[in-house]
Structures are given as C-alpha cells and as structure tokens.
Amino acid sequence: MNEHDRELVSPDADVDERAVEGALRPKSLDEFVGQERVREQLSLVLRSAQRRGKAPDHILMSGGPGLGKTTLAMIIAAELGAPLRITSGPAIERSGDLAAVLSTLHEGEVLFLDEIHRMARPAEEMLYVAMEDFRVDVVVGKGPGATAIPIDVAPFTLVGATTRAGMLPAPLRDRFGFVAHMDFYRPDELERILTRSAGLLGAEIDPDAAVEIAGRSRGTPRIANRLLRRVRDYAEVRADGRLTLKIARAALNLYEVDDEGLDRLDRAVLDALLRRFRGGPVGLSTLAVSVGEEPETVETVAEPFLVRSGFIARTPRGRVATPQAWSHMGVAPPPDAAFGAAALMEETEGS
Numbered sequence: 001m002n003e004h005d006r007e008l009v010s011p012d013a014d015v016d017e018r019a020v021e022g023a024l025r026p027k028s029l030d031e032f033v034g035q036e037r038v039r040e041q042l043s044l045v046l047r048s049a050q051r052r053g054k055a056p057d058h059i060l061m062s063g064g065p066g067l068g069k070t071t072l073a074m075i076i077a078a079e080l081g082a083p084l085r086i087t088s089g090p091a092i093e094r095s096g097d098l099a100a101v102l103s104t105l106h107e108g109e110v111l112f113l114d115e116i117h118r119m120a121r122p123a124e125e126m127l128y129v130a131m132e133d134f135r136v137d138v139v140v141g142k143g144p145g146a147t148a149i150p151i152d153v154a155p156f157t158l159v160g161a162t163t164r165a166g167m168l169p170a171p172l173r174d175r176f177g178f179v180a181h182m183d184f185y186r187p188d189e190l191e192r193i194l195t196r197s198a199g200l201l202g203a204e205i206d207p208d209a210a211v212e213i214a215g216r217s218r219g220t221p222r223i224a225n226r227l228l229r230r231v232r233d234y235a236e237v238r239a240d241g242r243l244t245l246k247i248a249r250a251a252l253n254l255y256e257v258d259d260e261g262l263d264r265l266d267r268a269v270l271d272a273l274l275r276r277f278r279g280g281p282v283g284l285s286t287l288a289v290s291v292g293e294e295p296e297t298v299e300t301v302a303e304p305f306l307v308r309s310g311f312i313a314r315t316p317r318g319r320v321a322t323p324q325a326w327s328h329m330g331v332a333p334p335p336d337a338a339f340g341a342a343a344l345m346e347e348t349e350g351s
C-alpha cells in the first residue's frame with residue numbers, strides 16, 4: 001500500500017490539500033453544517049460577549065482531525081469581526097515563542113492554537129497566566145540573578161483545538177470557559193456538505209450520488225470533500241461532468257473505497273483476521289505481519305476506524321472480529337468464531 005492510496009480516507013491533510021480546502025470552508029455559523037449543539041452554544045457565547053462589549057471566554061474545541069475545528073476558529077473571528085492569529089502547539093517549542101505571539105496580540109484578537117496538547121510545558125504555564133490575567137512574565141537572566149519582567153497582554157480570546165482533550169493538564173483545561181466537543185457527522189449532514197461543496201466547485205451532483213459519497217466518508221467532512229474531488233475528476237474525464245450515482249460508484253470503486261468507507265488496507269486487515277485467524281483473537285504484531293505492514297501502521301492507521309465502526313474489538317487476548325466484520329466481508333464464520341467474539345467482548349466489558 002503506498003501513501004497515495006492511503007490519503008483518500010485519511011482524516012489528516014497536507015499543506016497542499018489545506019490550500020484547496022480553503023475555498024470550501026463555510027464563512028459563518030449559519031453556513032456551518034451539522035454540530036447543532038456546538039453551533040447553538042457557540043452562538044450564545046459570542047452574542048452575549050458582543051452585548052457586553054467584551055472578548056468572549058476562551059474556547060476549547062476537541063475532536064478528531066478534519067471535523068472542522070480550524071473552520072470554526074475562522075468563523076468565530078469572523079462573527080466577532082476580530083482579526084485571527086493562527087499558530088500551533090508544535091510551533092511553540094519555548095516559552096519565548098509564545099511570549100512573542102502573546103505580546104503582539106491586539107485587543108479582541110482571536111488566537112487559534114491548534115494541537116494545543118503538543119505545546120512545550122514551560123509555554124503551557126505561561127499560557128495559564130496570559131489566559132487568566134492577560135499578562136506574561138518574561139524571565140531575564142539565569143540563576144539567582146534571574147528576574148521576571150511582567151508584560152501586559154491585550155485582552156484576547158484563545159481558541160484551542162485538540163484531538164485529545166484528555167491529554168491537557170487540568171489547570172489548562174479549567175481556564176477555558178467553553179468546551180466544544182466535535183462529533184463525527186451524520187450521513188445527512190455530510191450530504192449537505194457535499195452538495196454545498198459541489199456547488200462551490202461548479203459541479204452538478206445528483207442527490208443519490210451525494211448519499212453514496214457521504215456513506216463512504218467515515219463521518220468526516222474532510223474525507224467527504226476529498227472523495228467528492230475524485231468523483232468530480234472521474235466525471236469530467238470519463239463522462240459529461242455530472243456527478244451521478246453511477247459515476248460516484250464507479251469512481252469510488254476504482255479508488256477502492258468501499259460502501260462503509262474501508263480502503264484496501266482496512267479490508268486486508270479484516271480479511272487476514274477472518275480467514276487466517278478465524279476471527280481471532282490474534283495479537284497486533286502477528287496480524288500486522290500477515291498483511292505486510294508495521295504493527296504501528298495497523299494500530300494507528302487502520303485500526304481506529306475499524307474499532308470505531310464496530311468491525312474489530314480489542315480484547316485482553318488480542319484483536320477479534322465482530323459479527324459485522326464477517327457479514328461485511330461476506331465470509332461465513334466457523335461455528336465457534338462469531339460467538340467466540342461476542343464472549344470475548346463480554347469478557348472485556350466485565351473485566
């Protein structure tokens with residue numbers, strides 16, 4: 001499996017793709033599809049702050065990649081009519097990097113800090129103070145002669161994004177006034193996103209083609225938009241440019257993304273688990289060797305979605321196929337296998 005194959009259903013994006021995505025981003029809360037609860041809560045937070053004429057509380061967004069965190073941060077700034085500064089945890093290696101950003105913020109500015117859980121520890125402590133007291137203490141000198149020089153920070157709103165809210169230290173988490181949990185999208189929401197995106201790309205899409213693409217998009221707008229672009233390419237080269245159900249199916253079958261959104265690696269893992277290991281339990285390394293991949297690749301790339309969608313269960317004795325896996329792959333389970341999986345899952349839940 002090469003990188004290119006994998007990109008199609010990966011929730012992550014590289015720089016080039018992010019540039020393409022820019023054109024498809026909703027610009028206001030009204031245009032933002034789905035995540036109803038988050039939208040409503042956020043709209044209240046923003047409106048009440050505007051009424052009071054103050055910068056809103058700091059906002060934390062948690063959820064997987066490609067669910068719209070960056071898009072929402074841009075929308076927050078736009079709704080407030082405030083400038084937006086974007087940085088990320090990995091870009092802040094020292095507290096000085098953060099001090100440079102904080103000390104140059106303008107009043108009311110929105111600071112978007114992506115992957116906030118990956119920020120260096122000393123910077124994290126500086127951020128607590130800035131969030132609460134709008135001040136940074138810059139330490140000058142070393143050893144006993146070191147002094148902290150306080151610098152005022154203009155009142156700002158921090159919008160932090162993380163794929164792992166659990167990894168944030170409690171003092172940091174507690175300084176956010178509002179936490180938005182971003183969920184995976186329902187198929188009907190993805191259909192709306194696809195129809196809107198097709199319009200922006202200047203392509204005509206039939207409703208049943210949108211349903212088809214949505215079903216294979218793993219609940220993630222980024223993947224939906226990516227599959228849409230591939231189907232559009234196919235429609236332009238092999239047909240008259242219209243995105244019909246037939247074209248959508250043909251294109252996605254060509255790219256080997258099946259009707260559950262599984263790609264070649266996902267299916268290879270399931271196939272080995274079912275046929276070679278009779279549905280498991282089997283250890284991760286053994287399973288990985290049998291599909292010619294590193295255990296880490298199977299664990300981080302294929303497994304999360306297979307587990308999330310209920311094809312694989314992790315048990316103390318190894319990976320086990322669920323009845324859904326047998327039926328999706330069209331393989332008849334040996335008499336003891338399906339029940340073995342159910343029993344092991346119960347064992348896990350009970351333990």
Ligand SMILES: Nc1ncnc2c1ncn2[C@@H]1O[C@H](COP(=O)(O)OP(=O)(O)OP(=O)(O)O)[C@@H](O)[C@H]1O
Nearest residue numbers: 021024025032033065066067068069070071221222
């Ligand atoms: N609710 C939505 N409605 C319409 N389009 C959306 C929505 N959410 C995301 N998108 C689209 O999906 C793509 C990815 O969104 P975005 O970059 O905001 O995700 P992200 O959660 O910030 O991902 P990452 O964590 O990888 O940065 C963008 O093109 C965006 O326009």
